[in-house]
Amino acid sequence: MTKVAIIGTGPCGLSMLRAFEQAEKKGEKIPEIVCFEKQDDWGGLWNYSWRTGSDQYGDPVPNSMYRYLWSNGPKECLEFADYSFDEHFGKPIPSFPPREALYDYIIGRVKKGKLKNKVKFNTSVSSVVYNGNNFEITCHDKKNDKFLKDVFDYIVVSTGHFSVPFIPEYPGMKSFPGRILHSHDFRDAEEFRGKNVIVLGSSYSAEDVALQCHKYGAKSVTIGYRHNPMGFKWPSGVKEVHYLDRLDGNKAIFKDGHKQDADAIILCSGYLHHFPFLSEDLKLKTRNRLYPPKLYKGVVWQNNHRLFYLGMQDQFHTFNMFDCQAWYARDVIMDKIKLPNSSEIEKDINKWVAMEEKLENPDQMIDFQTEYTKELHELSDYPKIDFELIRKHFKEWEHHKVEDIMTYRNKSFSSPVTGSVGPIHHTPWATAMDDSLKTFLDQSKK
Numbered sequence: 106m107t108k109v110a111i112i113g114t115g116p117c118g119l120s121m122l123r124a125f126e127q128a129e130k131k132g133e134k135i136p137e138i139v140c141f142e143k144q145d146d147w148g149g150l151w152n153y154s155w156r157t158g159s160d161q162y163g164d165p166v167p168n169s170m171y172r173y174l175w176s177n178g179p180k181e182c183l184e185f186a187d188y189s190f191d192e193h194f195g196k197p198i199p200s201f202p203p204r205e206a207l208y209d210y211i212i213g214r215v216k217k218g219k220l221k222n223k224v225k226f227n228t229s230v231s232s233v234v235y236n237g238n239n240f241e242i243t244c245h246d247k248k249n250d251k252f253l254k255d256v257f258d259y260i261v262v263s264t265g266h267f268s269v270p271f272i273p274e275y276p277g278m279k280s281f282p283g284r285i286l287h288s289h290d291f292r293d294a295e296e297f298r299g300k301n302v303i304v305l306g307s308s309y310s311a312e313d314v315a316l317q318c319h320k321y322g323a324k325s326v327t328i329g330y331r332h333n334p335m336g337f338k339w340p341s342g343v344k345e346v347h348y349l350d351r352l353d354g355n356k357a358i359f360k361d362g363h364k365q366d367a368d369a370i371i372l373c374s375g376y377l378h379h380f381p382f383l384s385e386d387l388k389l390k391t392r393n394r395l396y397p398p399k400l401y402k403g404v405v406w407q408n409n410h411r412l413f414y415l416g417m418q419d420q421f422h423t424f425n426m427f428d429c430q431a432w433y434a435r436d437v438i439m440d441k442i443k444l445p446n447s448s449e450i451e452k453d454i455n456k457w458v459a460m461e462e463k464l465e466n467p468d469q470m471i472d473f474q475t476e477y478t479k480e481l482h483e484l485s486d487y488p489k490i491d492f493e494l495i496r497k498h499f500k501e502w503e504h505h506k507v508e509d510i511m512t513y514r515n516k517s518f519s520s521p522v523t524g525s526v527g528p529i530h531h532t533p534w535a536t537a538m539d540d541s542l543k544t545f546l547d548q549s550k551k
């Protein structure tokens with residue numbers, strides 16, 4: 106029987122499990138599946154707990170999640186086509202849920218079946234080698250401290266790419282008397298109450314970490330961008346200046362001459378695609394981009410068509426794009442989709458990469474990833490979902506952010522699956538300090 110290894114049970118690994126489950130429900134004979142997860146539960150970075158940091162076996166916990174994190178895009182844009190928010194919560198919920206609500210939703214789709222039996226928890230894959238015939242996997246069963254080996258016909262890598270921080274060094278860091286950390290290690294904005302915080306970067310982590318620190322009482326927040334400023338209308342107490350030049354004692358000195366006393370530096374300088382367990386010939390090497398090269402349809406490893414990567418793109422679309430990728434990978438594995446010859450594969454990859462390299466603004470990037478996801482969607486039986494509405498929502502959301510970065514999470518959107526419109530949340534995001542699922546769902550507070 107064909108054997109498939111899935112590495113990681115974050116949203117991508119769970120999409121893969123779900124794809125096979127759905128085929129089996131339709132009476133199709135599915136391969137044998139073994140899923141490896143280095144943490145003690147599934148959910149990937151959404152499985153946040155006090156353990157985030159390092160586990161009881163001395164292994165780093167890869168999650169870059171933090172307390173008080175709310176979805177930074179409308180939930181309608183990531184909704185599963187086969188499991189709506191209405192179905193999960195039994196009623197429409199607001200468009201920007203906190204982490205716990207999204208975690209509950211992701212897990213709700215997979216926990217009813219028997220999928221958990223397929224997962225080896227606390228088991229870290231330490232090596233994958235292709236021997237010309239099949240893949241040899243070595244994994245570490247951390248509970249019993251045993252290294253185990255097994256052989257597979259197909260590998261699905263779904264280990265995420267936002268867990269290994271990229272940490273640059275700036276002059277003066279060695280003698281800086283305050284705290285320096287990467288957003289990967291940012292756990293709780295309360296820690297920075299009353300402090301002068303420097304945030305370096307100009308993408309989603311920089312934006313959200315800066316706003317979190319402001320929301321939970323930082324004395325000042327200074328964002329240093331490298332190439333382009335985010336340029337939002339920041340609330341008073343937050344400013345954006347050009348790039349850190351150096352630290353002099355506790356003073357941060359920026360390229361534009363701006364000087365700021367600093368208690369903490371938070372590097373929001375992004376993450377590395379890091380696959381230490383894969384042999385060199387199987388390893389994806391890329392920066393964070395919308396179309397990493399060498400992946401046919403963004404999924405199939407060009408040099409070995411029995412290796413799949415899920416979710417390796419920079420992401421506007423997330424959960425339903427991961428589903429489209431997983432449904433596609435499933436159908437290749439189950440031989441329902443035949444891959445073209447290598448020159449056509451090369452041509453297709455080059456076409457997407459060339460288009461990606463010409464993108465100039467967020468609207469074009471949204472269009473690009475929507476077109477990519479739509480194309481994949483058409484190749485499998487992943488249920489109907491209105492990607493045109495999702496495209497429209499993303500663009501509207503971008504414009505809401507430009508209008509007011511403090512209020513964009515108070516808006517509501519309609520579902521591409523059920524059509525229902527998210528109610529306005531009882532508390533505006535800027536004053537919603539309690540991010541628990543219970544409080545979020547309690548619309549009587551309105």
Ligand SMILES: Cc1cc2nc3c(=O)[nH]c(=O)nc-3n(C[C@H](O)[C@H](O)[C@H](O)COP(=O)(O)OP(=O)(O)OC[C@H]3O[C@@H](n4cnc5c(N)ncnc54)[C@H](O)[C@@H]3O)c2cc1C
Nearest residue numbers: 113115116117143149150176177229230264265267416423
């Ligand atoms: C701080 C932060 C906030 C985010 N917020 C949002 C948001 O609001 N909305 C949104 O749509 N997206 C958000 N994202 C994007 C996020 O990438 C996706 O939502 C999603 O979690 C990606 O799923 P994944 O399965 O690819 O990776 P992950 O969720 O990272 O899961 C990977 C899994 O692989 C496991 N693993 C890794 N290595 C091994 C190994 N060697 N052996 C066994 N198991 C292994 C890990 O333990 C983990 O469980 C956010 C990302 C970050 C970093």
Ligand SMILES: NC(=O)c1ccc[n+]([C@@H]2O[C@H](COP(=O)([O-])OP(=O)(O)OC[C@H]3O[C@@H](n4cnc5c(N)ncnc54)[C@H](OP(=O)(O)O)[C@@H]3O)[C@@H](O)[C@H]2O)c1
Nearest residue numbers: 175176177273306307308309310313331332373374375393
């Ligand atoms: N739900 C939420 O609210 C939330 C919060 C945080 C993160 N996230 C998610 O997390 C994921 C990762 O986002 P991210 O912002 O961490 O990574 P990212 O989008 O890859 O951005 C990396 C940033 O690092 C900067 N950078 C790289 N090298 C640098 C250097 N040497 N010095 C200074 N800056 C440098 C880049 O600047 P240049 O542009 O100048 O190269 C860029 O701004 C995204 O999917 C995002 O949606 C979500």
